[in-house]
Amino acid sequence: MMKVLFFAQLREVLDCHTLDIQAQLNSVADLRAQLQQKGELWQEYLAEGKALAAVNQTLATEDTTITASDEVAFFPPVTGG
Numbered sequence: 001m002m003k004v005l006f007f008a009q010l011r012e013v014l015d016c017h018t019l020d021i022q023a024q025l026n027s028v029a030d031l032r033a034q035l036q037q038k039g040e041l042w043q044e045y046l047a048e049g050k051a052l053a054a055v056n057q058t059l060a061t062e063d064t065t066i067t068a069s070d071e072v073a074f075f076p077p078v079t080g081g
Helices: 008-014 028-036 040-045
Strands: 002-006 018-021 052-055 058-060 071-075
Touching (some): 002 028, 008 040, 008 071
Antiparallel strands (some): 002 018
8 A cells, every 4th residue: 555645734734644555656746636626725736836745755757657656756846045
């Protein structure tokens, strides 16, 4: 089962810390698209560019392959001054 984690503002806005996903998904983009089906807030805050992804604690791109046993985290980009 894939574990999906949400950090910082995403956790607060989506009111979700973690999800367990059983669907067979092939990439971060597939997972993002599935999560965005949960509603408008999910579409907005998980939009590409608004939320970065990490697979097994390594920064990932949209085409990064994922498996059912992976841990995927979504978090907002951090900007510095």
